[in-house]
Amino acid sequence: MENKKQNKSVAFLTLGCKVNAYETEGMKKQFREAGFDICDFQEKADIYIINTCSVTNMADRKSRQMIHRARKNNEQALVVATGCYVQAQKEALLNEQKLDLVVGNNKKSEIVELVLAELKQKEAEYERARFEQDIIKEAEYEELMIENAGERTRAYIKVQDGCNQFCSYCIIPYVRGKIRSRKPEQVLLEVEGLAKKGYKEIVVTGIHLSSYGIDFEGGQDFTRYGGKPLLSLLSKLEKVEKIERIRLGSLEPRIITEEFLKELSKLEKVCPHFHLSLQSGCDETLKRMNRKYTTAEYLEGCERIRSYYEHPAITTDVIAGFVGESEEEFETTRKFLEKVQFSDVHIFKYSRRNGTNADRMEGHIGENIKTERSAKLIELGLEMKKAYNEWLFGREQKVLFEEDVIVDGKEYVAGHNERYVKYLKPKTKENIHNEIVTVTATKMLEDGTLLCG
Numbered sequence: 001m002e003n004k005k006q007n008k009s010v011a012f013l014t015l016g017c018k019v020n021a022y023e024t025e026g027m028k029k030q031f032r033e034a035g036f037d038i039c040d041f042q043e044k045a046d047i048y049i050i051n052t053c054s055v056t057n058m059a060d061r062k063s064r065q066m067i068h069r070a071r072k073n074n075e076q077a078l079v080v081a082t083g084c085y086v087q088a089q090k091e092a093l094l095n096e097q098k099l100d101l102v103v104g105n106n107k108k109s110e111i112v113e114l115v116l117a118e119l120k121q122k123e124a125e126y127e128r129a130r131f132e133q134d135i136i137k138e139a140e141y142e143e144l145m146i147e148n149a150g151e152r153t154r155a156y157i158k159v160q161d162g163c164n165q166f167c168s169y170c171i172i173p174y175v176r177g178k179i180r181s182r183k184p185e186q187v188l189l190e191v192e193g194l195a196k197k198g199y200k201e202i203v204v205t206g207i208h209l210s211s212y213g214i215d216f217e218g219g220q221d222f223t224r225y226g227g228k229p230l231l232s233l234l235s236k237l238e239k240v241e242k243i244e245r246i247r248l249g250s251l252e253p254r255i256i257t258e259e260f261l262k263e264l265s266k267l268e269k270v271c272p273h274f275h276l277s278l279q280s281g282c283d284e285t286l287k288r289m290n291r292k293y294t295t296a297e298y299l300e301g302c303e304r305i306r307s308y309y310e311h312p313a314i315t316t317d318v319i320a321g322f323v324g325e326s327e328e329e330f331e332t333t334r335k336f337l338e339k340v341q342f343s344d345v346h347i348f349k350y351s352r353r354n355g356t357n358a359d360r361m362e363g364h365i366g367e368n369i370k371t372e373r374s375a376k377l378i379e380l381g382l383e384m385k386k387a388y389n390e391w392l393f394g395r396e397q398k399v400l401f402e403e404d405v406i407v408d409g410k411e412y413v414a415g416h417n418e419r420y421v422k423y424l425k426p427k428t429k430e431n432i433h434n435e436i437v438t439v440t441a442t443k444m445l446e447d448g449t450l451l452c453g
């Protein structure tokens with residue numbers, strides 16, 4: 001890309017998951033290199049890029065609102081939308097009067113060229129026709145390198161895109177396509193660059209991280225590889241100087257085998273924090289969700305993790321009110337969560353996605369019941385979180401401090417330990433941002449956050 005001053009400003013807005021945040025950083029880098037100025041989304045910009053999300057109806061609504069907000073900020077601006085909502089709502093967006101350009105998920109590495117073409121020709125039809133061709137197909141991993149992870153002290157590294165699992169409630173395989181993994185040497189290059197910039201913690205993430213590398217071997221089922229490509233990548237990252245912590249993104253329960261943990265636990269920088277996606281604690285519901293493990297297998301995975309790590313943090317996601325979830329099934333899930341004793345749970349109300357198998361199923365649950373069930377699980381989640389955090393009292397923990405916050409009118413610096421428990425330390429003149437400091441918790445707040453001296 002030609003590096004000349006464009007005299008144009010670009011503003012970004014990111015909705016949704018960590019992968020989206022990561023990809024926005026990649027796009028910013030491309031625009032910076034092409035000579036554009038990056039400005040705040042609230043400012044009057046020449047170009048607005050909204051990296052949308054489609055994980056829930058709420059996310060869809062927010063994506064639409066932000067497209068309108070951009071147009072309101074500057075009537076003359078070029079308004080561009082990319083991300084999962086774009087993929088999922090293609091038809092609606094093509095008729096969207098306020099939008100100039102839509103960029104498919106697998107065209108993000110070409111976004112600068114697309115925008116330049118649009119600016120020059122002012123022919124929205126041209127790019128829309130290209131978008132038509134963007135319907136997901138088997139493709140190579142699309143390289144989007146980042147040098148900077150925004151304001152954060154923790155850098156998210158995307159190592160894989162796409163998913164072959166087709167959970168019945170999920171639109172992602174349709175909008176992001178099949179598994180494509182990033183070459184280990186590219187990941188390494190990026191992590192080395194981030195380490196030089198001072199990042200101490202990286203989070204290795206992907207749409208279906210457990211499938212990392214299966215496409216290198218031409219394989220379809222990630223369980224055949226026992227997580228070997230992922231282990232091999234992690235052992236390379238472990239050697240990057242100045243990176244002190246490697247955190248794993250969401251993993252599939254089926255990757256947690258004895259062999260996998262035996263190798264993983266040798267990697268000292270890998271945090272004892274495992275996000276094992278559960279979605280339901282009832283086998284019948286799991287079957288309808290097309291999740292391919294049983295609760296017994298899940299529990300076994302958690303027990304294995306506990307046998308390799310001291311007081312590991314096991315976090316999860318659960319969907320409340322999935323199609324056909326009876327009161328009995330819900331109760332089974334609630335009891336299963338109690339049995340596992342998670343350190344944190346993220347509860348989502350089931351959100352109907354057009355075009356998925358679950359959408360076509362009979363027995364959709366009313367919104368009020370979903371809200372009720374979700375509230376019960378959130379309450380249980382908080383109890384479990386506090387019980388887990390109790391163990392940390394009186395124990396020294398290494399906390400990576402990240403940002404200033406104000407809690408009850410007092411100034412603190414907030415950070416996380418290796419187990420991803422949030423700590424607050426009273427703010428002093430000493431700047432401890434991006435420092436790993438050994439602290440001991442003395443008090444717990446209502447939301448489970450720990451205070452230290």
Ligand code: SF4
Nearest residue numbers: 163165166167170172
């Ligand atoms: S594993 Fe299931 S929920 Fe996760 S992205 Fe793939 S299809 Fe969606």
